[in-house]
Amino acid sequence: MRDFQLPGRSPVMSSNGMCATSHPLAAxxxxxxxxxxxxxxDAAIAGAVLLGICEPQSTGIGGDCFALVSTPDSNEVHAFNGSGRAPAATTAARLRDxxxxxxPVFDVEAVTIPGAIDGFCQLSEKFGKLGIADSLAPAIHYADAGVPVAPRAGFDWDINGRTLQGHGRTHFMNGDKAYATGQLFKAQGQAEVLRRVAKQGRDAFYTGEIAEDMVATLNALGGVHTMEDFANCVGNETSPVSGMYKDVELIEHPPNGQGAIAILLLNILKHFDIAGMDPFGAERAHIEAEAAKLAYDARDRFIADPNATSRLDHLLSEDTAAKLAxxxxxxxxxxHPAKLTEAVHKDTVYITVVDKDRMAVSLxxxxxxxxxxxxxxxxxxILMQNRGGGFTLQDGHPNELGPNKRPxxxxxxxxxxxxxRIEMPFGVMGGHYQPNGHxxxxxxxxxxxxxxxxxxxxxRSFAEDGVLKVERGYSDAVRQELADLGHTVxxxxxxxxxAQAIRIHPDGYLVGASDPRKDGAAIGY
Known part of the structure; x- marks a missing residue:
């Protein structure tokens, strides 16, 4: 139990339903x-799409989604891949030439086809009760009426708004300045897009005037994107991967996501007495950092498009982890292994919802x-993702940029x-950090x-590109100990x-948690 005389928050408890995400309006x-x-x-889609208005620096309808879903009648977990593909006309050789x-991550060459809207429509059809129009209604309202910029969003806007260019500046800057905390941000063009999707479904986004708007903008900048690329953007169900850590099974989305690396990292950590260490001391941070270096090096060799990923069984093998340990x-x-040529990032949104029937969604x-x-x-x-920056241009690599491939x-x-028994849908935002965070x-x-x-x-701490990043929550003494071990701190x-999480307690009630590093909340009823 926390010390109630110190800053902090308690877990949120409820008996019916709950949502945890990074902005209170979305929750x-x-x-x-x-x-x-x-x-x-239905609820997860509503919150997620609204997050694109509340946190446009982190997500939006020009992006991708992944989901894990557990239905009320089963403890089986379904996985859905809502990530888009590279244009059919793109090749790594062309960029090398x-x-x-x-x-180049802030260039039209990095723009892949956005898969999220197709994903939301498919997920609504299979797992929803109300229909996509009801799920999109909150985002339509707030996109039209506006949302006051929250403190974390304002912090990010100030630092990263300079990356906006052309029409991006027109739609996402307040004149020549970044939106500041408390200022009202509206996205009335996106409201119209969502109204059309609510009425006509996914084809309203991937064909006709909306797709033409995206394709024309990209082509004017030299992109090779076509209307056919958008029309052919269809997500798919897939099978999750999993591994045991002590008494709990961690279930992750398979490649082209990096979830298998969280399992590999935990399999390496099994070979050390983590429980016997100071939870916030140098020893644990050091062992975790070394394990992460090895796990991420494996990721960069093998994780790619599902049809190109090599040696997934090797990544999930206990024997592989034992040898790495x-x-x-x-x-x-x-x-530290060589620096990636693939780009990594620090921005995304995550939402988890559990309903009264105990359907659990991790999205x-x-x-x-x-x-x-x-x-x-x-x-x-429509702000376009640069997910193509996740490809490499290395000839012959499983993750080499190629036509119709997922990065x-x-x-x-x-x-x-x-x-x-399904226990806890959860997620840790932070791009490259996510497997380590899990x-x-x-x-x-x-x-x-x-x-x-x-x-x-x-x-938290994280070894990245030759540097061990150690949050201020650690003491200076711990940072010095880590430096003495040879880390650049x-x-x-x-x-x-x-991060966000909802635990389904064995007694039936829900326990929600929301990371103070964001503006969010866990709320239930």
């Missing part, structure tokens, strides 16, 4: 859908970098199952007995990710 919209008789999926060694020196930091939705590519369509102001994706929804949250709970809110509140400018 409230989801709860309203539940109270109106909607399913957890242009002189590029990596996909032997490479970790408890008293010395290893050299993540992103435009990749802050404000994506910075490119927005001229008429409707390696950083966004991953998570879910846990204990003794065969492992950190689970070890906080399983090794140190933290409740879900404590597990999200706790300080920095305090990051912004926090490491943000």
């Amino acid at each position: 409230q919209a989801a709860l309203d859908i539940l109270k109106a008789g909607g399913s957890a999926m 242009m002189g590029h060694t990596a996909v 032997t490479l970790i020196n408890p008293t010395k930091a290893m050299a 993540i939705y992103s435009i990749f970098h802050a404000f994506g590519s910075g490119i927005a369509s001229e008429k409707f102001g 390696m994706h950083t966004i991953i929804p998570g879910m846990t199952r204990r003794n065969g 492992a950190r949250v689970l070890t906080n709970i399983e090794d140190f007995g933290l409740d879900p809110q404590e597990a999200l509140d706790a300080p 920095e305090i990051p400018v912004g926090p490491l990710g943000g």
Whole structure:
């Protein structure tokens, strides 16, 4: 139990339904859908789409989504891949001939076809009760009426608004300045897009005037995107992957997402007495950092389009993890693997909803970098993702940019199952950090007995590009100990990710948690 004389928040408890996400308006919209008789999926879609208005730097209808879903009548988990593909006319050779060694992330070449709207329509049809129009209604209202910019969104806008370009600046800047905390942001072009999708379904977005607006904007900048690329953007159901950590099973979305790396990282950590360490001491941070270096190096070799991913069984193998664990020196930091040519990012949104029937939804939705590519369509102001930056241009690599391929994706929804029963849909935002974040949250709970809110509140560290980023929640003494082990230690400018979780307690009630690193809330009824 937390010390009530110190800052913090308690877990939220309710008996019927609950939503946890990164903005209170989105959480409230989801709860309203539940109270109106909607399913957890109806509510998750409502909250997610509204987050594109509340947090446009992190997500929007020009992006992608992934989902894990557990239905009330089963403890089976369904996975859905709502990620878009590269244009049919693109090739890595073409970019190499242009002189590029990596996909330029704030360029039309990085724009992949947005898969989220198709995904939401399919998920609504399969798992919803009310229909896509009801799920889109809250976002339509707020896009028209406007939303006061929340503190975290204002912080991100100030830092990253400069990446907006052309029509992106017209639709997402307040004149020549970034929107500041408290200023009203409207997206009336997007409201019209959502009205049409509500009436006509996914084809309203992927064919006709809306698609023409996106294609014309991209083509004017030299893109090779076509109307056929948009019309052919269809997401698909797939099978999740999973692994055990102590008594809990971690369920993740399969490639092209990086969820398998969270399982690999936990499998490496099993070989160390994490529970015997100081939860916020140097030893744990060091072992976790070394394990992450090894796990992420494996990711960069193997995770790619589902049809190109190689050696998934190898990544999930206990034997692979055991061999990697032997490479970790408890008293010395290893050299960091070579820097990625694929781009990584720190921005996305995550929402989890559990309804009264105990359908559980874990959904993540992103435009990749802050404000994506910075490119927005001229008429409707659809901000386009730069997810193509997740490809490599290395000839022959599984994740090499190619026609109709899906890139390696950083966004991953998570879910846990204990003794065969679905226990906790959760997610940790933060791009590159996400597998490490999933492992950190689970070890906080399983090794140190933290409740879900404590597990999200706790300080974080992350080894990235030769630097060990250590949040201010750690002491200076710990940072010095880590430096003495050979790490290059920095305090990051912004926090490491943000997270949301809902635990379905064995006694039937719900326990919600929302990360203070974002503006969000867990609310129930």
